[in-house]
Amino acid sequence: MAAVHHPGCPHRDSLFWDETDCQNYYGMLSLHEVFEVVGCQLTQTDIEVLSFLLDEACPAPHPLDPTGWTVEPCGDDPNDQGVSPSPELLKAWMKLKPQGSQGPLVASCTPKSGLELLLELEKRGYLSDGNLEPLLQLLRVLTRHDLLPLASHKRRPTVTLERLMPHIKKQTDIPQPYYAHHLRTGIIPPVTELSVSKGKKRRGNGWSGRPKKTTRTVPPLPPPPQAHKDFCNIRLRVRAEYLEHESALREGVSSDKQQPLERQFELFSKANTLLHARDLGTLVCVIKFTDVDNLESFWADYLSGALLEAMKGVFITDSLRRAAGREDVRLMMSVDQDDYEKGRMLLRDWRMVSSSEGGVD
Incomplete structure (x- = not known):
């Protein structure tokens, strides 16, 4: 939809967007863009199966079929009589397809790609811009459930293959005071007490005193907790x-x-x-x-x-x-x-x- 300019009303021009700009703004895909996304994921086997179902269930009308040349009259307009096919067309159609013939008059459709197949489904009226449910049913019949999220007008975000920046370097370990490190980690070790030796010599009764050593054992430090690693x-x-x-x-x-x-x-x-x-x-x-x-x-x-x-x-x-x-x-x-x-x-x-x-x- 092209932009419509109204003289004297410059603010109204912004209300009319081009269709592509509007879809890009809201993150939407057009019907043919959905066909391109889904069609490129269909395998050759999927295309053959859908082509078979297309020919059996939705046969293509013959170009000389009078139904394609008939315009029904509009009910609201009494002057509209519609358009009927010419007598020459009806005569040619009666010769081409006698009454009671049930065989197909159009060669079977064999699309070369998934995009051509989906476009053919749209051409025969099986798919439309507001009706993608038949496409979802076909994907379920093919057991291609991995393609169901792609059959949507919502544009999926682009995946970047760029790796992480290679210049990320490890920070240099700066020596910290002993307690500063443990305060940061939340583990405070117990105070280590030195061994105390008392060497008082006792005299009397012929006893020779030996120094007594009082040693208080220090419990080992608990192992530091392992860093949590996301996965x-x-x-x-x-x-x-x-x-x-x-x-x-x-x-x-x-x-x-x-x-x-x-x-x-x-x-x-x-x-x-x-x-x-x-x-x-x-x-x-x-x-x-x-x-x-x-x-x-x-x-x-x-x-x-x-x-x-x-x-x-x-x-x-x-x-x-x-x-x-x-x-x-x-x-x-x-x-x-x-x-x-x-x-x-x-x-x-x-x-x-x-x-x-x-x-x-």
Whole structure:
């Protein structure tokens, strides 16, 4: 929405913002930006499954379909008669699609990317700017619960990969008085008493007196308490899945319903049941980090794919291959971004506090 200028009312100009500026101000994403965020996370298998459901449940209308050329009259305007398709179009349509034909007249859609698939869903009226619930349902059918937070108009904060400043140095240990150190730590040692020797010689009755030593033992100092060290927990979700679902869906998902809504509901129900039956399981690991450098290295390996390659030999076992049979299996991995951001901030603050107190290891 472009800015509208009103002569004589300069204060009103600020009430009209461009759509992009308004979204950036409120931290929102447009519908196509949401498609870009979610689409780039969809795998090729996800695209094939959604393409199959798209062709079965939401077939594309033919360009010569008269319903696309018909404009319904407006009920409020009695003079509006609407627009009906021309007789030539109706005649061509009757030749192209005889009555009783139920076969599709448009070739099946095979998007090359997740973005193209979501744009096609919008084009067919399945998704809109104010209705993202069908997209959430599709992600649940695919068991891609890690993408549910991304299907939102709310802009997520950008994660910085910048490490901590390397010039943070340890403070020089300044010698302090003996009691000043213990007062700062809250531990005051007991006073050490010196050994007292009394050497009075006693004369009399032939007794020779020996000096008596009175020694008071000093209890050992209690060990200093260990410095409290913060830590953070990172959730790592690992999921094994079949490499390809399309053949199983084409063999096991069909519907003989004539009513479009009933047919769509039955197809989604059967596809959901089949995909859940082919679910090989998900494992959630909670990893504890106490050092921010290790956490940042872990995150960098996750983004580069090195962590996934290292985990394949651990999770793809012989028993999993036997359960999958002849079909190929792949490993999917996701890390909660919010856990990383909160943990990195916590460990970074703890390091800076420890550095200011001279307690960095």
